[in-house]
Amino acid sequence: MKKTFFILLLFCFGLTFYAFPQSKKELKYDIYKLEKKVSASSSDLKSLKDENEKLKYENESLRNENERLKLAISLNKPSDVPQPTSSEKSNSTNNQCKAITAKGTQCSRNAEAGSDYCWQHKSSQETKSTVKSSSSSGSNSGSGRTIHTGSRGGQYYINKNGNKTYIKRK
Known part of the structure; x- marks a missing residue:
């Protein structure tokens, strides 16, 4: 049993060396193709770097133009136009x-x-x-109830049953 297993293993191992060999000629051709790809990629990289530099310059000039236009607009903007207040907006x-x-x-x-x-x-x-007034004791007195501030900043009051009722934050 061991002999047959060993012979079978040796046969499979030996077969792999003869089934997948590569000659020097094939390897040199593969190296040649890879070198061509590298040279093509490097030329592409150089052209992309040049284009990137052009775009950076164009971007900078557009930013300067934008700043110049903002300044011109702010100088020409009429400031005597009355702006509607928030109370006028809420009534409408x-x-x-x-x-x-x-x-x-x-x-x-x-x-x-x-x-x-x-x-x-x-x-x-x-x-x-309620009308809140500032105090250092952590509780505020209002017209209807006393609002307390807890140790972690939460606000609550004592309801008619004697329980704490927390006030929702806005």
């Missing part, structure tokens, strides 16, 4: 209600004119409105 369009629903999402209704809240949240937000 219907704003979305700024109240937060029980699900924690923003209300999708449009706010009433002159208010930031819709008909449903207008009365509830007026009672919940």
